[in-house]
Amino acid sequence: MRRRAALIASLLAASVLMAGCRSMPPLSEPDRSEIVSVPGGACEISWWLSPAVDDPPAEAGRIAAEALDEATVSDAQRASWFRLLDDDPDLDSVPVIRLHGSAYLEAVREDVRSALDDAGYPDTERVIEVYSTLSCA
Template sequence: MGKRSSVSVFTLIVAAVVSGCGDGRGAPDREETFAVHGAECTAKWWLESMVDDVPSAASDEATRALTGAKVEASELEDWKRTILESQSGDREITESRLEGFAYVEAVRADVRSSLAEAGFPDAPTRLIEVYSDVDCS
């Protein structure tokens, strides 16, 4: 999958969820509730500049991509596999939380891909980060 990161995806997801990503970030740039295996999840995403003077074209593209991101079943399955492969230790993830995490990561990946296609790739410097939080019940 071209959207995989060399960094442990699972570690990033857990860090974002445990840190209370939304605390102090204000209103999310996108919030969505969706059904998962036997539960419902609410996800939030925030766009944040990582450098001074982000070009307005990059900000506009990130906003457009975040707002319009759609999660396809194949993406969801790819991200579920990536998360499971990246998981360390014996901690198990419930199916509903796994689906929630995968959904959040698919949206984040869509924004990064859109930025790259618009001429703003992650390397050498990521201009805009997509922070997220997900709660499944």
């Protein structure tokens, strides 16, 4: 369990840093955008769905789009993701407002991955990627 948590934390650290750098600017309008209130301010978050393989199943795209549209973030999910991010020493220099925004961002991404997994498209064989950007003030 500790190994999995460490792996997830490392992947999240990379996601947070990549979202901050916007190293992969999207070429289209986001599939979902919102402004989220967080302690200390607000964050603008956008998500894009993109094929991770050539010719992904249409069903996977539909499931991912529906899950992204319907994703809701509970206080418990936010708190859980925040604790995971806040406990990662690689993120010690990331402002706390950004960690709160990233917690929300990751909870939505988790909903999409879970929906795909439930439909038989596990994350280990990813067919749809969820890209995101985060800007907090």
